[in-house]
Amino acid sequence: MEFFNATNMLASYTMGMDKTGTGEMAVQAMNQMLPMIKRMVPDAPEAFWVEFQKELNPNELVEMIIPIYQKHFSQEDIDAVNAFYETKAGKNFIQSQPLIMQESMIVGQAWSQGIVQKIMMKAQTVQPISPQAAISQ
Numbered sequence: 001m002e003f004f005n006a007t008n009m010l011a012s013y014t015m016g017m018d019k020t021g022t023g024e025m026a027v028q029a030m031n032q033m034l035p036m037i038k039r040m041v042p043d044a045p046e047a048f049w050v051e052f053q054k055e056l057n058p059n060e061l062v063e064m065i066i067p068i069y070q071k072h073f074s075q076e077d078i079d080a081v082n083a084f085y086e087t088k089a090g091k092n093f094i095q096s097q098p099l100i101m102q103e104s105m106i107v108g109q110a111w112s113q114g115i116v117q118k119i120m121m122k123a124q125t126v127q128p129i130s131p132q133a134a135i136s137q
Contacts, residue, residue: 010066012075012078012079012082013066013069013070013078014062014066015082016069016078016081016082016085017062017065017066017069018062019082019085019094020085020094020097021094021097021098022058022061022062022065023058023059023061023062024058025098026058026061027056027058030056031053034049034053
């Protein structure tokens, strides 16, 4: 009976991640990082990268993430979340998530750039302490 419960739990967690596209989002993120990765291995032929992308298995990531969900959510929680994903609002939530994340990243970058500018402006108003003065304090 315990094996059956463990199997059901695993299926519930996997179902939620399938519905939210966790694995697919990971592959998309990897594809976005690929140009940077390619610069780290400039001599690799294009065929190498094509083969590399074919080998990406989003289920590997899902399997690695499941224990994290299990640590933070009960079976009852996951069942409730999965039930929500079946509703009209849940489906809208899932469908909107990629755009929300994309737009949030843009806003987050602008926000952090503003903070950096504030830090730089404030740092210019601070009197630098010479090494001599710092030692004598």
